[in-house]
Every structure is written in structure tokens, then in C-alpha cells.
Amino acid sequence: MPILYTFYHIMLPILIPIGIGALLHKKFKFELGSFSKLILNYYVPALAFVKIYESKLSAGLVVSVFGFLLLQFIVIVMIGYGVSRVMGYSRPMAASFSNSVSLTNNGNVGIPINAMAFKQDPFAMSIQVIVVVFELFATFTFGLVNASKATAGLKGALIQFSKMPVLYAIVAGALLRVFDIPLPEPIVTPLDQIAAGMLSFALVSIGAQMASAKLQQNTSAVLLSSLVRLVVSPLCAFALIQLLQLHGVAAQALFIASAIPTSRNSAALALEYGNEPGFAAQAVLLSMLLSSVTLTVVVDLAMRLF
Numbered sequence: 001m002p003i004l005y006t007f008y009h010i011m012l013p014i015l016i017p018i019g020i021g022a023l024l025h026k027k028f029k030f031e032l033g034s035f036s037k038l039i040l041n042y043y044v045p046a047l048a049f050v051k052i053y054e055s056k057l058s059a060g061l062v063v064s065v066f067g068f069l070l071l072q073f074i075v076i077v078m079i080g081y082g083v084s085r086v087m088g089y090s091r092p093m094a095a096s097f098s099n100s101v102s103l104t105n106n107g108n109v110g111i112p113i114n115a116m117a118f119k120q121d122p123f124a125m126s127i128q129v130i131v132v133v134f135e136l137f138a139t140f141t142f143g144l145v146n147a148s149k150a151t152a153g154l155k156g157a158l159i160q161f162s163k164m165p166v167l168y169a170i171v172a173g174a175l176l177r178v179f180d181i182p183l184p185e186p187i188v189t190p191l192d193q194i195a196a197g198m199l200s201f202a203l204v205s206i207g208a209q210m211a212s213a214k215l216q217q218n219t220s221a222v223l224l225s226s227l228v229r230l231v232v233s234p235l236c237a238f239a240l241i242q243l244l245q246l247h248g249v250a251a252q253a254l255f256i257a258s259a260i261p262t263s264r265n266s267a268a269l270a271l272e273y274g275n276e277p278g279f280a281a282q283a284v285l286l287s288m289l290l291s292s293v294t295l296t297v298v299v300d301l302a303m304r305l306f
Contacts, residue, residue, distance in 0.1 A: 021207020036268035052173030
């Protein structure tokens, strides 16, 4: 798969709505705080419920992929904390930096990239669904606690976590899936529509946040964040894939997922709890911009190596 073909058919369709969001924000000056609340409390719970409720995955596949994702997540979190300690970041900055390197945009960006890279292959998308579910758990457990404990303490963070709608959406979707309980169409239809609308809204909101961010402070931290997220993470993933002897489409999908840029949710959490939101927005901005190059290379390598 030539590099230019990969960029044209996979990355460009993602970058266009982001660019539109940036242009719209320049003209209308959106309230980004409202965007984050909509994503965290409306779109993400619907997406989490639908993906879990509709998934058809074997237990063995779920366990093996979750095992890989957990090992990778632990390694990246340790690297994030190590960098923060070496650089002497403050507590809020360390929390924001750790989230920026460990939380990825595998829902908003990873799903369409997977769909286009594998031409809607059901097995590849099943792998991506597991990744998205794992990311949701990671974001609204570790990510939320990590962001809020810097300002609210661990007890306050756990209270905030218990209030997150996505927690109950995940539990409800899993229970209905396990017991094979069908939902009436008037409930399924709006949930599907909300989940489907998340991609467009999230990409536009990323563009709006990128338009409002400027690379004028914490430049070294932003560069380090992008380096870990876009380069170190796929290198770690490659090593784990070799260690766990994963092959074929599963290895390809996981390798690509490891190189997805920083999560919009990491910036939303930073904005919500006041953990260096300027840095977090810049981390999303730079990682998204650089990923147009790094992801193109990673997708091409995934098809060649596995």
C-alpha cells in the first residue's frame, strides 16, 4: 500500500471535517466547554452502549486483545510518569501529560481509519471495537481519576467517576448483551443515531479546539507528548505483538490503534478540572497534525510487517 495512497484514502477524509471545524470556530467562536460536556455526557455514553450491545466477539478474542491493551497501557502510563518526573512537572501538569500520552482517539479517529484501512472487514472492526471499549474504560477510570485528583483529591475523583453516565451505559450494554435482551426499536434507533453522530461532532470539535490552541507555551512538553503518543507507543506495541505472537489482521489492527493521536477526552478532562488545559489542547493539536504523517507510515508498515 503506497504511502500516498494511504494518506489520500485514509487520512484525508479524517482531516477534512477537522479543518471545517477549525474554520467554523474561527467564524463563530464556539463555547468549547459546552462541546466537552456534550461529548462526555451525551455522545460517549451512547457510543459505549451501542458498541458493547451490538458487538459479537468470542471470549478468547476479547481476553487476548484486552491483555495486549492492558500491558501497552501500563507501559505508556509508566513512561508518561517517568517523563513527568524527569522534567519536574507540577502535579496538574503531570496529570495532564500522563493523560495526553495514554489516552487515545481510537473512537473518533481509530474507527474510520480501521474501516478504510481494512475495507470494512468485520473481524478488523471487531478488534477496533474492543480497543474502543478498553479506551472508554481507561478514560473514565484512570483518566478521570488522574485528572480530578490533582484538584479534588482521590475521594473527589471517585465521586466524580460514579456520576459519569458512560459508566452506567457500559454496564447496561454489557448486561443486555450477556443476557441477550432485545431492545425496542424506538430506543435502539435514537441511540444508533447519536452514536453515529459522534464521529462528525467529535471531529468538528477537535478542529474547533485546534483553532483555539496556539503553540506558545509548554512547547517542549507538547513535543514530548506527541513523541511518546505517536512514535514510542507504536514501538512498544510492536514489541508486545512480537512477545505475544500475534499475527495477521489482529496484529495489524492493534499496531495501527497504538499510533492514534491524543484523545479529545484528555483535553476535555483537563478543561473540566483545570489541569493545564492550554497544554492539553496543544497536545491534541500537535498530535493530530503530526499523525497525518506518522499514521500514514504506521498503516503502511502494519500491512507490510504482519
